[in-house]
Amino acid sequence: MKPDINEDLIRKLERLAMISLAEDEREKLTADIRRILDFMQSLDEVDVEGIEEMVSPVSRPMETREEIPEHFFDTESIIKMFPDISKRYLRLPPIKGDE
Amino acid sequence: MFKTVIGLEIHAQLSTPTKAFCSCPADTFGDTENTAICPVCTGQPGTIPVLGEETVRLSVMSALALNCQVSEISCFDRKNYFYPDLPKGYQITQYFRPLARNGFIEVRVGNGRKSHIRINRIHIEEDAGKTIHEGASSISASGKQGGTLVDLNRCGIPLVEIVTEPDITSSREARLAMESIRDILRYIGVCTGDMEKGALRCDANISVINTRNGQSSNRVEVKNINSFRFVEKALDYEYKRITQAMKDGKEVVKETRTWDLASKTTITMRKKEEESDYRYFPEPDLPPLRITGSYLEEVKKMLPELPDEKIDRFMRDYALPEHDAVVLVSDKELSGFFEETVKVTQRPKEVSNWLTGDLLRILKERDMTVGQSELVPDHIVDLLRLLDSRTISISVAKEIFSECVRLGKMPSNIVEEKGLQQVDDEEEIESAIRQAMKDNPKAVDQYRAGKKAVLSYFIGAVMRRTKGRADPAVAGSVARRLLEDD
């Protein structure tokens, strides 16, 4: 099944990625995405009947971390990167709160 | 006839020492904003998440306590969305292969009946930060007015999301199911269950079926319900709103709504068309999580007796009514106190009456827990002995009990100190009644004219004069004799 790469889809992806493209960029990207999907399509030709699904390309199992709480030594350098602050809050232009 | 179909999604904060994927402390409630942050949980380029072992253990415990099958392999995925409470631009969650599936809980709905509510899945995920929307009057360091403030202390704290099947059939049952899940998580020590502090949050899905024509409404999601009371209220409101629309032949829009405190109604958050598209994909920075059989066995051994089993045992072994058992078990400390006391007195129902009645009332008034009070099992043992020997009356016993809770004194000492021994000297009672008869001849006439209820006035007078030390039964019989004799 081949998805239809049309302008609506590109605009939706723009919205989700929170970027805005120029018209020529949009055209170039449409062509790119089509090419990539065409390539991926070739995977459909492989017969995977009876083959167990690969969960992850990483064969090492997860190694967990012992939980010893520790404050990061240099939180100030993170705060310094905030474009604007109020006390220690990261301050942003007003956002309509819905989440 | 309308039938309600409800499913719950519950987010529970795990009581771990650190955040899920970094070593920042997880218990940050009340801390100064942006003090528990590091390059990992603020999404700095080049950082790698490392899953904490307690996060795994507590989520596996939750899954076992909710009777789920824990997957041998589960995986982490990225849920992509842009919002300033999530600097990475995605939340790490388990979408395609959750930690556990196919569980259930038995919810007590009263009269000894239980509802079987299935659990669809449980998965691990990380919390987002906190945003505060400020009024235009506030001014930033750079002089700008109004704005949104972000605190990332919560960002990356481990949660389990528990998703039920739509097996719930009323708002009350939804509330009971939620309370029951909270009680279980508290009992096994994985979550404080504190809704006010955001340690437990709930979203609910509701749809209504018209049983006459089989027609079903669209599903409405009610988000961000932050108290048990509001679960019930929001769902009651939705039931009314949806059934009304169905009666009027209007379409029920598939949408997400939220409980609005001010208007006590639900209001639209977003309609279906605006529904986000999270573009989930496997988290490349975390390998699959493997839970071995031996690890499961190890965690199983750590599970304490669960509330439902304990309620059954209390009803069976102590012959308690369901209501007593439910109240005692709902507080782990209280149920422990109960068992300790009964070990000595072997009088479960009387002990339960003191604990579920007077004790809980006093604790509530003083906003205390059992452990914070001064009460010890020996106090109750002593108190029951004083009542048995008729040394004190029941009203004095209640007074003494309250002192035990507050000051931790032994009941027999309080009786000695204050001279609270029961007055069973009939002469003293008689003189109290004669005095009352003299003070209020009208009451005497009323009694003699056949108004027998006036007797309680004379008993009351005796209790007042003896400061509650008289046996009300003795006072009653003496009063009757005197009123009828003279």
Ligand SMILES: [Zn+2]
């Ligand atoms: Zn961190």
